[in-house]
Amino acid sequence: MTNSKRKSSSNGNIADPASASVPEKKIKGVKEEKEDLSNAAVVVEVPASNDRDSPVRISGRKTEKKEEKTKTIGSAEIAKGTEPPKEFIQAKRHFTEALVDGRVHFKLGDDGYVQAGEGEDSYICRVVEMFEGLDGESYFCAQWFYRAKDTVIQACSNLIDDKRVFLSEIKDDNPLDCLIEKLKIVRVPLDAEVGTKRSMLSNGNYYYDMSYLVPFSTFQNLPPDNEVDGNESDSTISSESDSNVAVAKVMKIKDDKRSVMRMLDLYSGCGAMSTGLCLGANIANVNLVTRWAVDLNTYACESLKLNHPETEVRNESAEDFLLLLKEWEKLCQSFSLVGGGDPMSVEKDETENEEDDGVDDNGVGLDEEIFEVEKVLSICYGDPKEIKKRGLYLKIRWKNYGPEEDTWEPIDGLGDCQDKIKQFVVEGFSSKILPLPGDVDVICGGPPCQGISGFNRFRNKESPLDDEKNKQLVVYMDIVEYLKPRFALMENVVDIVKFAKGFLGRYALGRLVSMNYQARVGLMTAGSYGLPQFRMRMFMWGARPSEKLPQYPLPTHNVVTRGVSPVEFDSNAVIHDDIKGAELEKELYIGDAISDLPPVSNDEERDKIPYGDTPKTEFQKFIRLKKKDMPGFVGIDSSDHLLYDHQPYKLNEDDYQRSCQIPKRKGACFRDLKGVRVRDDNRVEWDPDVERVYLPSGKPLVPDYAMSFVEGRSTKPFARLWWDEIVPTVVTRAEPHNQAILHPLQDRVLTIRENARLQGFPDYYKLLGPIKERYMQVGNAVAVPVARALGYSLAMSCKGTATEGAVFILPKKFPNL
Ligand SMILES: C[S@@+](CC[C@H](N)C(=O)[O-])C[C@H]1O[C@@H](n2cnc3c(N)ncnc32)[C@H](O)[C@@H]1O
Numbered sequence: 001m002t003n004s005k006r007k008s009s010s011n012g013n014i015a016d017p018a019s020a021s022v023p024e025k026k027i028k029g030v031k032e033e034k035e036d037l038s039n040a041a042v043v044v045e046v047p048a049s050n051d052r053d054s055p056v057r058i059s060g061r062k063t064e065k066k067e068e069k070t071k072t073i074g075s076a077e078i079a080k081g082t083e084p085p086k087e088f089i090q091a092k093r094h095f096t097e098a099l100v101d102g103r104v105h106f107k108l109g110d111d112g113y114v115q116a117g118e119g120e121d122s123y124i125c126r127v128v129e130m131f132e133g134l135d136g137e138s139y140f141c142a143q144w145f146y147r148a149k150d151t152v153i154q155a156c157s158n159l160i161d162d163k164r165v166f167l168s169e170i171k172d173d174n175p176l177d178c179l180i181e182k183l184k185i186v187r188v189p190l191d192a193e194v195g196t197k198r199s200m201l202s203n204g205n206y207y208y209d210m211s212y213l214v215p216f217s218t219f220q221n222l223p224p225d226n227e228v229d230g231n232e233s234d235s236t237i238s239s240e241s242d243s244n245v246a247v248a249k250v251m252k253i254k255d256d257k258r259s260v261m262r263m264l265d266l267y268s269g270c271g272a273m274s275t276g277l278c279l280g281a282n283i284a285n286v287n288l289v290t291r292w293a294v295d296l297n298t299y300a301c302e303s304l305k306l307n308h309p310e311t312e313v314r315n316e317s318a319e320d321f322l323l324l325l326k327e328w329e330k331l332c333q334s335f336s337l338v339g340g341g342d343p344m345s346v347e348k349d350e351t352e353n354e355e356d357d358g359v360d361d362n363g364v365g366l367d368e369e370i371f372e373v374e375k376v377l378s379i380c381y382g383d384p385k386e387i388k389k390r391g392l393y394l395k396i397r398w399k400n401y402g403p404e405e406d407t408w409e410p411i412d413g414l415g416d417c418q419d420k421i422k423q424f425v426v427e428g429f430s431s432k433i434l435p436l437p438g439d440v441d442v443i444c445g446g447p448p449c450q451g452i453s454g455f456n457r458f459r460n461k462e463s464p465l466d467d468e469k470n471k472q473l474v475v476y477m478d479i480v481e482y483l484k485p486r487f488a489l490m491e492n493v494v495d496i497v498k499f500a501k502g503f504l505g506r507y508a509l510g511r512l513v514s515m516n517y518q519a520r521v522g523l524m525t526a527g528s529y530g531l532p533q534f535r536m537r538m539f540m541w542g543a544r545p546s547e548k549l550p551q552y553p554l555p556t557h558n559v560v561t562r563g564v565s566p567v568e569f570d571s572n573a574v575i576h577d578d579i580k581g582a583e584l585e586k587e588l589y590i591g592d593a594i595s596d597l598p599p600v601s602n603d604e605e606r607d608k609i610p611y612g613d614t615p616k617t618e619f620q621k622f623i624r625l626k627k628k629d630m631p632g633f634v635g636i637d638s639s640d641h642l643l644y645d646h647q648p649y650k651l652n653e654d655d656y657q658r659s660c661q662i663p664k665r666k667g668a669c670f671r672d673l674k675g676v677r678v679r680d681d682n683r684v685e686w687d688p689d690v691e692r693v694y695l696p697s698g699k700p701l702v703p704d705y706a707m708s709f710v711e712g713r714s715t716k717p718f719a720r721l722w723w724d725e726i727v728p729t730v731v732t733r734a735e736p737h738n739q740a741i742l743h744p745l746q747d748r749v750l751t752i753r754e755n756a757r758l759q760g761f762p763d764y765y766k767l768l769g770p771i772k773e774r775y776m777q778v779g780n781a782v783a784v785p786v787a788r789a790l791g792y793s794l795a796m797s798c799k800g801t802a803t804e805g806a807v808f809i810l811p812k813k814f815p816n817l
Pocket of ligand 1: 267268269270271272273274294295297300316317318319327445446447472685777780781782
């Protein structure tokens, strides 16, 4: 008999699922009930040729821990992915079959329940190896299935069919008699309805259609069919190379290099996220275009349209947009432009109005003036006339009237103008003014979840989705469900995986998985992609089963991620495993980003000015590029290369006076003003020897709120930024009362353009709206370099050139390829 070796599950590759944490299955002490375990199993030995050659084997658990208290898998410790210590155990011999407890006959590749703790559901596994250890005990190696509640979806597992389980790549060894019952777990195709999957179950107990990998909370396509099912013990032991092949097999390799990929940007703001995604994808030769964008904010929409004339920008709520899409599909069906629906249902019933009651459909007396529709201009869902009647409306140009007389009219009242409506729908259908299901390749967006903001003290922790302010997460997923894009990318604040035990993040992931999307979650720091800003955000990828799930681009710059990711989502941070081994560029500082910009005063009124100085750093050279020179820009460049939006929010006279008195040096803030003293415990107090100073307005030089902010411990009020600093995050409100936002050398806050630079907006990206609104657009944005790197990743998935694993290294000097 030869002793055997099992491969280590860890290969050091960050992206390899096998390097995922191995949750330690702690199995109740069955052992002590049995005197001699080997008697419990009737064994059929593996032929010698199947035995592995090395004398040692690696166990995922320590045998001494057998008697430890049982735990339910899927708890925080699993998601957090801590790897239990590994220990070498020698295997004396292998076998392919065993009669466990003298009653259950297990073969290699069989599925089974494994004993769990009292009151807990049994664990579910596949038996991938059976062997006798040198200690004479019989063991099996389990490859674990996770129920949805055991995955990171946890509290939102109600979204997932309870017959559905997920195959993990986590394997570990356990005493053979922990197997308590045989199960039938059927593999089904991912891209099928729940009902179909259930019908394929036949007399099976569960079905599975996806892998679940702990790093980046990944749900993805399974390896090819025979890999996990095979009864050959070898096939379950070495999965690494096979899984590479697997992905190549399941994904469609597309050669759509220059064919247009259409994106819908939801909650688009001024369009930073989609702008970055398009630039990145185009750098990789995938022609991604933002075809539609939706945002409630009029100014943000205007900014987006100004920079993306090719985009249909819809200034409306996402919930109305979804209702509109559904109505639009019906309209297209009624004019037989797409299949289904009730043909011509909007057409006027010929029998209607046969009797002349002297009043038309709109209640207009016939002797009153009749208006004739010249053209239908636009469509929306809502209450544009503000008559408290929500529904589908058309914007009408009236015959013999100009644009100033255009009005929104409910479609029901336009029964007489079917030809005009038809013309509008036919034209709109062919120019795709609105997407129909299947039209959208990519949906991106960051649904606002104000209910989870760290600043919001009234957050509904018990039931976060009941909070109106978090409703947009549901709307976002409903739109994905309706349009079924090939890919989805959702951005949000990290709080989404923190607040209420990460409920909202789990919900979003659960929705994607319930819609058969592959999905994964990454936490990315803006500064790591070449910005002087930390700003960590959550990015959730979704991809249809036919696609390759996009990866996360690893950092290009050496910015230490600030430790804000919750412990349970530690394995979701997009960072280099071995920071020392990574070739990273130097971190950027505020000076690198803005030191070339001309001085402007607190009351600068010019919206565009010449640059004046030449760029001083690589960053400045890059950010100043004309559109036509920007890597990945596709379109017409008519820009004038002047400097736009270099205006500060104008401080009121008192704040301006205060700012003037803040010294021009690193770390200066209100603490440097006359009358303030700092105690040993780093709290401020009034200096009793100094009389309180007053401004010409009669207000105090040092306001009370500055003294009491964070109980006197803060250095933020009226703080100057300095050239060699990195800002925590670019904010939406540019006022100096509780955040560091004063320019290093000028008596004003950072301008809109300076903030835009810290967010990586190219200088050619102009913004519209009042100054406060423009700050808001910039502060709300996804940092452009992060989106650009993600766009590159998306393109690699589209082209089928993405490598294996959840992360990849961007080409050197990206985006300057
Ligand atoms: C975080 S910002 C998005 C920023 C954008 N992704 C970017 O990169 O520039 C969120 C946006 O959601 C918009 N918004 C809020 N509620 C909305 C709703 N119900 N429907 C549509 N847009 C909404 C806000 O106006 C805001 O522009």
